[in-house]
Amino acid sequence: MALIKDGKLVTDPFVDASGPEALPPTGPVLVTYDQWQAERAALLARGTPLGIRLHSDQPPELIAADLRHFALVALEFPKFRDGRAYSYARLLRERYGFTGELRAVGDVLLEQLFFMLRTGFDAFDVQGADPLGSYRTALGDLSVWYQPTGDGRPTAMQLRRKH
Amino acid sequence: MYRYDGFDAKFVAERAAQFRRQVTRRLAGELTEDQFRPLRLMNGLYLQLHAYMLRVNVPYGTLSSKQMRTFAHVARTYDKGFGHFTTRQNIQYNWIKLEQAPDIIKELANAEITSIQSSGNCVRNITSDQYAGCAKDELSDPRIYCELLRQYSFLHPEFSYLPRKFKIAVTGSPNDRAAVAVHDIGLRMHRNEQDEIGFEVLVGGGLGRTPYIGQTIRNWLAPEDLLSYVEAILRVYNMQGRRDNIHKARIKIIVNQMGIDKYRELVDKEWEFTKNGALKVPDDEIERIRAYFAPPAYERLQDLTAELAVARKADRAFDRWLRGNVIEHKVPGYAIVNVSLKAPGRVPGDITADKMDAVADIADKYSFGEIRVSHRQNLVLVDVKQSDLQQLWRELFALELATPNLGLLSDIICCPGLDYCALANARAIPIAQDISHAFSDLDELQRIGHFTINISGCMNACGHHHVGHIGILGVDKRGEEYFQLTLGGSSDQQASLGDRLGPGLPQAEVPGAIRKIVDTFLKRREHEERFIDTYRRVGIEPFKEAVYGSESQAA
Known part of the structure; x- marks a missing residue:
């Protein structure tokens, strides 16, 4: 596994406590929605950056009121065919105004990266021998967009109307 | 274009x-x-x-x-x-x-052609009325909005991994030739009380193993709101559509599970946030696209009714073709010519490369270089001068493309079936060939009148069997191919799903069963009724009895 953030390979500062691993005493952690529900006060009392991981059947509406507490929202793709998180990402960015890290986790295919970027993801948990090289290739594939999304890339229609 | x-x-x-x-x-x-x-x-x-x-x-x-x-x-x-x-x-x-x-x-x-999203769990090819822009009964040209939707849907970052495929069809005419009621979204252009043209929006129609007729989610939608409203429908579907079972993943399933009122409420709530945003379609973009669909350089002509009447009298075959395959154009002196891909014994919708080239040449010569493809698997030349009709007919006739059976019993819709398709249970093509052989007498076909037979080789229903006047569905019965008949389906503005006639029949018995159904219809028909009208009046029983006999009814 490698983490690409803003186009660079980075070390993940968050300890993933959403699985079987125990919560470390200090430092940034990534927790599940259930953990957040159960241990909200304790997690906030840590005073370190907090990340939350949502399953694909947990819409961001669940955490809309709490977003200010999170530096990271990780949206899960249980299978690459499950496209709910694309809508969740747009809602987080465009409706709820989330400006922290939005990370794609799970079955993240390089072929889908540009859909993810366009819907608001800026970080990707990816596999493969040369993740950064594949990332750059995937991003170079297309340069014309027809749909306005929150990423601000101008659409063909907007560019046409400028001329 | x-x-x-x-x-x-x-x-x-x-x-x-x-x-x-x-x-x-x-x-x-x-x-x-x-x-x-x-x-x-x-x-x-x-x-x-x-x-x-x-x-x-x-x-x-x-x-x-x-x-x-x-x-x-x-x-x-x-x-x-x-x-x-x-x-x-x-x-x-x-x-x-x-x-x-x-x-x-x-x-x-x-050549400006793509196969993008012709498959996959995404928005598929946007379909429409094959006579768009030329039909006399058309209110407004649907192609402009189809093109808007085409661009909007291509590689949509949010909607490329929907729960299941998603089909949108648009009609600009009250006479629906695009089967919009059996699409995930159907758009019908009409005027509101202020005389403005907009869309009635239907949602949740579809065929396949659980067929539904679409329901009206919105009576009137302004063209400028088309994309934002479609996006709201898609977003609700993307988040709420079922992902646990591929057979229950289409939008029709959740629309019918939660009810149209609830779905509408969710869409409206979603739409509130986006309707005045970046998806609002500017007038100049609509006009930019509309300019591409400006009418070709029509000549100022008169209808040639009298001249054509003389030619028709002199040549019965030409008369038959004119009556069958040529329809009125909105511009005087022009006509819409349907090119039948349903010659007796041929595979419906198939065409050879040589004939494609020939049709292209004919289109250049007679129809401003444009060809249409209908969802009933025929081709259309939409802008033919009436004075060219006879010569055009001769050329099409020589190519075996002038079978005068448009909308008649042998104008069969047929999927590729088990001859090609990995999903099929039965071969659909031989059934179509058998029927078109059995009903190749042109006088008889005309006497029977408007009739649709739709054949699918499996329940996925690519051959639209649920909405054929007679639907034929291929099923696998312990390794044998059987065919189940439905009656009374229709995909037009009065869309309906066919009713099951009875147990499946082996291939050899299908043409005979169709014959019995037709004979029963002709006996029961009143005045010039179409089969579908008679069926709706008399119901399924007389047809059941004709095909299965009176004893089997009790069984």
Whole structure:
């Protein structure tokens, strides 16, 4: 596994406590929605950056009121065919105004990266021998967009109307 | 018709290059078949029984003669010299090699044709009325909005991995020739009380194993709101559609589970946030696209009713063709000519490369170089001068493309079935051939009148069997092919799903059963009734009895 953030390979500062691993005493952690529900006060009392991981059947509406507490929202793709998180990402960015890290986790295919970027993801948990090289290739594939999304890339229609 | 500008051309060229890289990665083993499948499907490439099949879009059924020649070229160079037009206003090639697919897609892109999203769990080819822009009964040209939707849907970052496929159809005429009620979204253009043209929006229609007629989610939608409203429907579907069971994943299932009122409430709530945002369609964009669909340079002509009457009297075959396959045009002196791909014994929708080229030449000569493809698997020349009709008929006749059976019993819709398709349970094509042989007497066909027979080789219903006046569904019964008949289906503005007639029949008995149904209809018919009218009046019982006898009814 490698983490690409803003186009660079980075070390993940968050300890993933959403699985079987125990919560470390200090430092940034990534927790599940259930953990957040159960241990909200304790997690906030840590005073370190907090990340939350949502399953694909947990819409961001669940955490809309709490977003200010999170530096990271990780949206899960249980299978690459499950496209709910694309809508969740747009809602987080465009409706709820989330400006922290939005990370794609799970079955993240390089072929889908540009859909993810366009819907608001800026970080990707990816596999493969040369993740950064594949990332750059995937991003170079297309340069014309027809749909306005929150990423601000101008659409063909907007560019046409400028001329 | 619409022409690509620099943005569109760059988009499809980049997409073609991307696909080439993906195929290269697959051939090199860097992608597994499981990972590659959605990528190839979103470029229209299926793996079928014998080979790869490539499904290519004819957006809203509109094609230039140059594009038709490209289809012919692809058929000749990369396939076995023919192609198959489908109920989705697509053309399918059945014998494709994976290694050659990137070259085909590049050649198509050069002719402004794509196979983008002709498959996959995304918004599919936008379909429409094959007579758009020319029909006398048309209120407004649907192609402008189809084109808007085409661009909007291509590689939509949010909606490329929907729960299941998503089909949108648009009609600009109150006489629905696009079957909009059996699409995930159906759009019907009409006027509101302020006399403004907009859309009635239907949602949740569809065929397949759980057929539904679409329900009205919104009575009137302003054209400028089309994209934002469609996006709201799609977003609710993307988040709420079922992902646990592929057979329950279409939008029709959740619309019918939660009810149309609840679905409407969710869509409206979503739409509140976005209706005045970046998706609002500016007037100038609508006008930019409309300019591409400006009428061709029609001459000022008079209708030639008297002259044609003389020619019809002199030539019975010409008269029959005129009555059957030619319909009124909105411009005086012109006519809409349907080119039947349903000659007796032929495979419905199939056409050879040579005939594609011939049709392209004819379109250049007689119809401003444009060809339409109908969801009933025929071709159309939409702008023919009435003074050219007789000569055109002779040329089509010589090509076996003038069978005067449009809308008649032998104008059969038929899916590729088990002859090609990996999903099929039964061969659909031989049934169509048997029926068109049994009903090849043109006088008889005309006497029977308007009649639709739709055949699907499995319950996925690519042959629209639920909405045929007679629907025929191929099923597998312990390894044998059987055919189940339904009666009373219709896909027009009074759409209805057919009722099951009785137990499935073996192939050999199907033409005889159709004969019995037709005879019963002719006995029960009042005045000039169409079969569907008689059926709706008398119900299924007389037909059941005719096919199965009175004893089997009790069983």
